[in-house]
Amino acid sequence: MKKRPKITAAQERALNEMYDRLEGAFQKALARGQKPGHARNWMMPYCEQVLRGYNEARRCVVDGVRLTSLIGRTKRSILGELLRRTCNRDVKTRSRWAAMLANAARAKINRADLAQWLAKGGGIAGRSQSRPNVTS
Numbered sequence: 170m171k172k173r174p175k176i177t178a179a180q181e182r183a184l185n186e187m188y189d190r191l192e193g194a195f196q197k198a199l200a201r202g203q204k205p206g207h208a209r210n211w212m213m214p215y216c217e218q219v220l221r222g223y224n225e226a227r228r229c230v231v232d233g234v235r236l237t238s239l240i241g242r243t244k245r246s247i248l249g250e251l252l253r254r255t256c257n258r259d260v261k262t263r264s265r266w267a268a269m270l271a272n273a274a275r276a277k278i279n280r281a282d283l284a285q286w287l288a289k290g291g292g293i294a295g296r297s298q299s300r301p302n303v304t305s
């Protein structure tokens with residue numbers, strides 16, 4: 170089994186900045202869910218920010234190591250770890266969100282188009298299936 174590289178101070182700082190930003194997005198989404206009319210889609214701004222954070226981490230190289238390689242190995246495991254560290258939802262919810270976001274990343278869905286992509290595919294439950302039709 171491949172060992173994870175040791176994390177340098179600069180890498181840890183970059184990861185913590187991303188985690189803090191995502192935690193803030195989750196808190197804002199929770200507050201949004203308290204408003205009338207947002208009960209069904211309160212998490213969308215947070216999910217968009219997680220997808221944005223994932224894409225930024227893929228491009229960001231600190232001390233010669235891509236940030237995503239410090240978090241996990243697969244898209245789903247990386248997104249699952251981002252969710253685990255930044256929100257207080259249960260394991261099942263985080264797993265569904267991670268699968269949905271991994272499928273969105275696989276289909277190269279822009280974060281601005283995420284809500285529309287979800288609506289076309291049966292919502293989070295439909296888009297979190299292991300072999301969805303990710304192109305439509």
